[in-house]
Amino acid sequence: TEDMIGRAYADGLDNNGDGLIDTGIDEGIDEGDESWYDGFDNDGDGLVDEKDEIGSRWIARFGSYNSGTPNDDSTNWSGYGFGDYKYDDEGNIIFDTNGDGIYNGDGDFQLQFSPNFPRFVSDANDDGVDDYPDFNVKNYRYDVRLDYEPSQDFTMSFSHGYAYARNINITGIARYLADGWVYRYWHGRMRYKNFFLQSYLNTSFSGDPDKPTRNLSTGGTIYDRSGKWSTQLQHSMELLNGNFRFVWGIDYFLTMPDTRGSILSDNHLVDRRDNNGNGEGFSPISFTDYNDNLLYDDGEQLNVWSSDSTDNVLNAIQDGIDNDGDSDDYEDTNGNGLPDAWEPGVNGVGDIYADGIDNDGDGKVDENIDEGIDEQAEDNRYVVNELGIYYQMNWKLADKWELIQATRFDSHDRLTDVIEYNNSDRNYSPFNWKINLDKTDGVQISPKIGLIWRPRENQNIRLTYAQAFNTPSNQHLFLDIFVTRVVTFKVYAKGAHQGYNFPRDPETGQVYWKDPYDASSLAVFDPETQVLFFPSTDPKVKGHFKDKVNDQSGMYPEVMRTLELGYKGRLTPKLYGTVDLFLNHYDSFISSISFITPLVLEKEALSTDWNGDGIKNDDPNEILDQQDLETSFDHWRDYIDGLTALDTTRGQNPPVVVGYINYGEVDMSGLDMSLAWFLNREWSLGLNYSYLSITEFMNPITNTPDPINAPRHKGGIKIQYNPRKFDFSSTLNVRYVDAFPWSSGIYYGKINSYFIGDLHTSYKLNEHLAAMLTINNILDHRHVEIMGGPALGRSIILRLQAKL
Numbered sequence: 001t002e003d004m005i006g007r008a009y010a011d012g013l014d015n016n017g018d019g020l021i022d023t024g025i026d027e028g029i030d031e032g033d034e035s036w037y038d039g040f041d042n043d044g045d046g047l048v049d050e051k052d053e054i055g056s057r058w059i060a061r062f063g064s065y066n067s068g069t070p071n072d073d074s075t076n077w078s079g080y081g082f083g084d085y086k087y088d089d090e091g092n093i094i095f096d097t098n099g100d101g102i103y104n105g106d107g108d109f110q111l112q113f114s115p116n117f118p119r120f121v122s123d124a125n126d127d128g129v130d131d132y133p134d135f136n137v138k139n140y141r142y143d144v145r146l147d148y149e150p151s152q153d154f155t156m157s158f159s160h161g162y163a164y165a166r167n168i169n170i171t172g173i174a175r176y177l178a179d180g181w182v183y184r185y186w187h188g189r190m191r192y193k194n195f196f197l198q199s200y201l202n203t204s205f206s207g208d209p210d211k212p213t214r215n216l217s218t219g220g221t222i223y224d225r226s227g228k229w230s231t232q233l234q235h236s237m238e239l240l241n242g243n244f245r246f247v248w249g250i251d252y253f254l255t256m257p258d259t260r261g262s263i264l265s266d267n268h269l270v271d272r273r274d275n276n277g278n279g280e281g282f283s284p285i286s287f288t289d290y291n292d293n294l295l296y297d298d299g300e301q302l303n304v305w306s307s308d309s310t311d312n313v314l315n316a317i318q319d320g321i322d323n324d325g326d327s328d329d330y331e332d333t334n335g336n337g338l339p340d341a342w343e344p345g346v347n348g349v350g351d352i353y354a355d356g357i358d359n360d361g362d363g364k365v366d367e368n369i370d371e372g373i374d375e376q377a378e379d380n381r382y383v384v385n386e387l388g389i390y391y392q393m394n395w396k397l398a399d400k401w402e403l404i405q406a407t408r409f410d411s412h413d414r415l416t417d418v419i420e421y422n423n424s425d426r427n428y429s430p431f432n433w434k435i436n437l438d439k440t441d442g443v444q445i446s447p448k449i450g451l452i453w454r455p456r457e458n459q460n461i462r463l464t465y466a467q468a469f470n471t472p473s474n475q476h477l478f479l480d481i482f483v484t485r486v487v488t489f490k491v492y493a494k495g496a497h498q499g500y501n502f503p504r505d506p507e508t509g510q511v512y513w514k515d516p517y518d519a520s521s522l523a524v525f526d527p528e529t530q531v532l533f534f535p536s537t538d539p540k541v542k543g544h545f546k547d548k549v550n551d552q553s554g555m556y557p558e559v560m561r562t563l564e565l566g567y568k569g570r571l572t573p574k575l576y577g578t579v580d581l582f583l584n585h586y587d588s589f590i591s592s593i594s595f596i597t598p599l600v601l602e603k604e605a606l607s608t609d610w611n612g613d614g615i616k617n618d619d620p621n622e623i624l625d626q627q628d629l630e631t632s633f634d635h636w637r638d639y640i641d642g643l644t645a646l647d648t649t650r651g652q653n654p655p656v657v658v659g660y661i662n663y664g665e666v667d668m669s670g671l672d673m674s675l676a677w678f679l680n681r682e683w684s685l686g687l688n689y690s691y692l693s694i695t696e697f698m699n700p701i702t703n704t705p706d707p708i709n710a711p712r713h714k715g716g717i718k719i720q721y722n723p724r725k726f727d728f729s730s731t732l733n734v735r736y737v738d739a740f741p742w743s744s745g746i747y748y749g750k751i752n753s754y755f756i757g758d759l760h761t762s763y764k765l766n767e768h769l770a771a772m773l774t775i776n777n778i779l780d781h782r783h784v785e786i787m788g789g790p791a792l793g794r795s796i797i798l799r800l801q802a803k804l
């Protein structure tokens with residue numbers, strides 16, 4: 001309107017192209033500092049929102065015993081301290097102002113809260129989604145199955161299932177609220193004589209975009225629309241009058257992750273940046289990442305523009321502006337052939353911008369704006385193919401002897417090129433596959449051989465040897481997720497698909513590092529005056545000093561070799577027993593989350609003679625004074641120069657990277673045994689016991705023990721009652737688990753031993769209806785079974801089951 005001409009007003013647009021929206025309009029209104037002004041006398045001195053109730057002055061009073069001037073009418077500063085503080089069971093902050101060791105006692109300050117304002121913030125990252133833990137658990141599930149059996153030689157079935165979950169899950173970096181996470185599956189199977197074929201599809205849906213699955217610590221949301229397709233074919237045959245049985249088969253697994261960068265690094269199609277070097281000329285290439293998601297979002301400030309006029313700008317940002325002036329999608333209302341400010345399709349500074357309208361009437365919308373950005377060629381969603389071929393033969397050599405031999409060959413498309421699947425474009429036709437037997441490096445071969453001796457009926461002894469592989473998961477390979485923020489650095493967990501390779505100075509071969517307070521800086525590490533420090537993700541481990549950092553190659557499989565001796569048989573007419581002894585040798589272990597990018601410290605952090613005995617630790621590879629080293633762990637934070645840089649882009653601080661690496665060899669042995677005693681036709685008793693030779697092993701990288709997250713001893717007793725006169729059954733399980741150390745991501749500690757009993761009963765009401773009652777932890781022994789999880793007590797579950 002006429003009265004608005006010449007005025008700058010809030011229109012929700014970035015009119016001057018700096019990335020900021022409505023800059024300078026309504027300044028001072030609803031700004032961050034206003035969160036301190038609640039119109040309430042919080043410290044009880046009769047003054048409202050005076051200077052000692054806001055900002056750093058208010059915060060400084062917590063934990064302080066400084067005296068002040070209560071009831072000061074200057075409205076400036078009374079400033080008395082509240083004393084030491086802690087939180088009570090209700091989450092209220094309480095103080096020991098008089099220093100008598102009693103909190104919230106007589107004479108102690110009591111904080112006053114405004115009834116008009118919340119006492120806590122439930123939205124961790126200001127995205128409008130509540131991140132407060134919600135224990136309102138919901139789980140729904142259904143399964144449907146259809147069987148078709150026209151003859152004994154041919155059977156077919158189809159099944160479908162749906163599961164909805166709303167619950168809190170523990171991960172290695174934080175707790176997540178799965179808010180409406182849905183899993184679906186479709187499964188078909190067919191058998192014809194000795195041939196068996198099945199296929200199934202699993203899909204994942206992480207919740208509605210309005211309330212998605214989210215990190216309860218950072219508020220980061222999860223987008224997951226992944227799927228996995230599997231097909232398996234198997235055939236068996238018997239020869240030599242049944243003395244020789246041969247089974248062969250083929251397994252194919254197709255994993256189709258789709259997380260848009262919220263879990264894996266697969267967001268190039270939607271990240272609003274050019275990732276393949278054909279972005280629009282003169283585009284911005286750097287921005288201020290206000291919300292720590294490493295993505296450009298509306299309203300974030302643009303900092304650096306490319307000087308390249310051609311459409312070949314790597315990392316060009318999609319800003320909705322025709323930066324190189326080749327778009328004509330505007331309405332030339334004054335007929336001068338030029339885009340003028342505020343003409344349809346033109347912003348306030350004369351730039352043609354993307355408004356979703358065909359302004360020039362040529363049938364095209366926003367043409368030649370942000371060209372080359374988020375195009376189909378940038379789609380980097382991963383497609384992972386795995387193909388396995390196997391056989392197993394059982395050969396009865398004599399009445400009491402049987403030979404077992406099996407071998408499996410596995411091709412994983414991230415580990416070998418023996419098969420080119422050619423489906424990264426999501427065209428999954430197997431007719432596009434190409435086999436190249438000249439590229440067999442990386443094919444996993446898993447042999448197994450065993451010998452069985454049956455000295456008499458219901459007795460057998462077996463000796464087996466096997467080799468197996470643990471292929472890296474998609475998380476190990478492609479993980480890319482924000483963990484937390486430390487000072488100005490963002491901590492990211494990243495997978496090891498392409499390894500961790502540091503840019504280096506061509507003259508010295510040393511890595512680059514950046515000052516956390518100067519994102520435009522780029523320096524070369526100097527081992528004469530500096531030292532590298534690797535913190536630990538396990539708080540009980542203080543870290544370690546190094547004088548160099550090595551590049552890490554991509555991930556490769558763990559290898560496990562197992563030798564096993566076992567017995568199974570009837571000891572008496574009513575007593576059966578099993579014993580298994582095993583020896584496992586692991587190599588190429590896949591580590592837990594570890595620091596990849598070390599901090600750069602002044603060398604004095606390590607070399608200072610803290611105890612004054614004249615001995616210094618000048619070489620991190622040769623520690624001469626262990627006492628000085630222990631003291632260095634307490635002072636390294638005072639000597640931080642910066643962070644080693646995997647990303648040397650000027651104007652952006654590199655992230656602190658934690659990830660996965662292969663290392664080490666581990667030997668582990670153990671014992672499993674069980675007894676089953678059939679007392680009579682209604683009562684039976686079972687015993688089981690397991691033993692592991694180790695509960696932790698030495699990590700050669702950090703020189704500290706890593707737990708295997710399993711107890712050395714565990715055992716159980718099972719008493720079962722099945723009366724013949726009643727449609728009733730009952731089982732009592734009693735189990736003991738020895739104490740053991742636990743560590744996974746940010747969760748670590750000791751799992752204390754526990755001894756609990758569970759009762760399971762069922763009663764058949766009629767031919768179609770049955771009731772089942774389960775009482776877990778009958779004596780309500782509170783215990784923790786996984787670090788980061790809750791203490792578990794008694795739970796009672798009643799189920800009804802109907803059959804048509």
